[in-house]
Amino acid sequence: MKILFIGDIVGKVGRRVLSGVLHKVIDQYKVDFCIANCENAAGGFGINVDIARTLLDFDINILTSGNHIWNKKEALELLTKEKRILRPANYPEEVPGRGSMVTETASGDKIGIINLSGRVFMDSLDCPFKVAVREIENIGAESKVIVVDMHAEATSEKVAMGWYLDGRVSAVIGTHTHVQTADEKILPGGTAYITDIGMTGPSDSVIGIKKELAIQRFLTRIPKKFETAKGIGQLNGVIVEIAKDSGVAKGIERIQIGYE
Ligand SMILES: [Fe+2]
Ligand SMILES: [Fe+2]
Numbered sequence: 001m002k003i004l005f006i007g008d009i010v011g012k013v014g015r016r017v018l019s020g021v022l023h024k025v026i027d028q029y030k031v032d033f034c035i036a037n038c039e040n041a042a043g044g045f046g047i048n049v050d051i052a053r054t055l056l057d058f059d060i061n062i063l064t065s066g067n068h069i070w071n072k073k074e075a076l077e078l079l080t081k082e083k084r085i086l087r088p089a090n091y092p093e094e095v096p097g098r099g100s101m102v103t104e105t106a107s108g109d110k111i112g113i114i115n116l117s118g119r120v121f122m123d124s125l126d127c128p129f130k131v132a133v134r135e136i137e138n139i140g141a142e143s144k145v146i147v148v149d150m151h152a153e154a155t156s157e158k159v160a161m162g163w164y165l166d167g168r169v170s171a172v173i174g175t176h177t178h179v180q181t182a183d184e185k186i187l188p189g190g191t192a193y194i195t196d197i198g199m200t201g202p203s204d205s206v207i208g209i210k211k212e213l214a215i216q217r218f219l220t221r222i223p224k225k226f227e228t229a230k231g232i233g234q235l236n237g238v239i240v241e242i243a244k245d246s247g248v249a250k251g252i253e254r255i256q257i258g259y260e
Contacts, residue, residue: 001032001033001105001109001111001145001241001243001244002030002031002032002239002240002241002242003031003032003034003035003111003147003171003239003240003241003242004025004026004031004033004034004237004238004239004255005035005036005147005149005171005173005197005237005238005240006018006022006034006035006036006037006060006200006235006236006237007036007037007175007178007180007196007197007198007199007200007236007237008037008038008039008040008066008175008176008178008198008199008200008201008208009036009038009041009055009200010040010041010044010178010199010200010201010202010205010208010228011040011041011042011043011044011201011202011208011228012043012228012230013201013202013228013229013230013231013233014040014041014199014201014208014233015041015051015054015055016233016259017200017201017233017234017235017257017259018036018055018235019058020259021235021259022034022058022059022060022235023059025235025255025257026059029239031239032105032106032107032109033061033062033105033106033111034059034060034061034062035060035061035062035063035064035113035147035149036055036060036062036063036064036200036237037063037065037066037149037151037175037176038051038055038063038064038065038085039065039066039067039068039069039151040068040199040201040208040228041055042071042072043228044208044209044226044227045068045072046068046069046070046075047065047069047072047074047075047078048074048075049074049077049078052078052082056084061084061103061105062084062085062086062101062103062113063084063085063086064086064113064115064149064151064175065085065086065087065115065151066087066088066115066117066149066151066175067088067117067122067123067151067176069087077096079096079097079098080096080097083098083101084103085097086098086099086100086113086115086149087099087115088115088116088117088125088128088151089114089115089116089131089132089134089135090116090117090125090127090131091117091125091126092125092126099114099115099116099131099135100112100113100114100115100135100138100139101139102139102142102143109145109244110145111143111145111146111147112139112140112142112143112145112146112147113146113147113148114132114135114139114146114147114148114149114169115148115149115151116128116131116132116148116150116151116152116161117151117152118150118151118153118154118157118158118161118176120153120154120156120157121154122152122153128150128152128161129160129161132148132161132164132165136168143247144170144244144245144246144247145170145242145244145247146170146171146247147169147170147171147240148161148165148169148171148173149173149175150162150172150173150174150175151174151175151176152174152176153176153177155181155195155196158172158174158196159195162187162191162193162195165191166187166188166189166190166191167187167190167191169191169247170190170240170242170247170248170249171192171193171240171249172191172192172193173193173194173197173238173240174194174195174197175196175197176196177196177207178196178198178199178201178207178208179196179198179199179207180196180197180198180199180236180254180256181196181198183195184238184252184253184254185252186249186251186252190246190247190248191249192238192240192242192249192251192252193252194252194254197236197237197238197254198236198237198256199234199236200233200234200235200236200237201228201233201234202229202231202232202233202234203232203233203234203258204229204232205228205229206229208228208229209226209227209228209229210226210227210228211229213226213227214226232258232259233259233260234256234257234258234259235255235256235257235259236254236255236256237255238252238253238254238255239251239253239255240252
């Protein structure tokens with residue numbers, strides 16, 4: 001089973017890139033299932049109903065998210081109604097939405113997805129390591145294939161999660177920093193791992209934001225509204241190949257595609 005996992009989709013440019021290249025990537029790599037992180041899809045911050053629908057119409061099967069999912073009010077209702085969007089599982093229980101699910105590929109093979117948030121330099125949520133084990137117990141009987149979106153800032157926390165879940169899930173995929181790392185590997189227990197798959201959005205930017213605004217904030221420390229950048233775009237992600245019967249990862253390949 002081949003899974004395409006797309007890094008954080010940022011704003012209009014990210015959506016334009018997907019409409020231009022996603023089909024080609026799916027065909028070229030013979031992708032069976034597509035997951036994308038949508039936390040920055042609406043103007044760089046959050047998600048709304050229309051954009052969620054657009055992304056799901058692009059042949060993305062499941063959307064994961066992270067800390068920015070709450071930026072648009074519509075997300076609260078969306079997470080309750082639209083079962084194809086996840087938020088990190090380690091938010092408090094009463095928060096709308098859910099953090100894990102089991103679904104099927106087009107050919108009927110089961111796939112589980114777990115969304116987690118890190119806690120280092122981020123909100124102090126429940127322990128993502130303990131919550132990961134809880135969620136694996138919840139969905140493990142239903143699906144051998146389990147893909148984890150570890151949405152976190154600190155590389156150490158992500159690397160630790162990879163080792164902690166090695167042999168228990170098919171893949172631990174890092175998101176949130178918007179910068180792709182070159183450490184993709186199959187861990188000894190058969191789990192595919194990468195610290196961050198990067199961003200699908202504007203290339204000439206500071207992690208998606210207009211570079212002039214980001215630089216100005218660093219120079220002055222005066223808060224000013226951020227805007228997403230325009231111009232050329234990029235698709236960042238990984239293709240993970242997983243044995244569907246055992247859930248063991250066979251390969252992981254990074255993808256970086258530019259798009260005018
Ligand atoms: Fe993000
Ligand atoms: Fe994030």
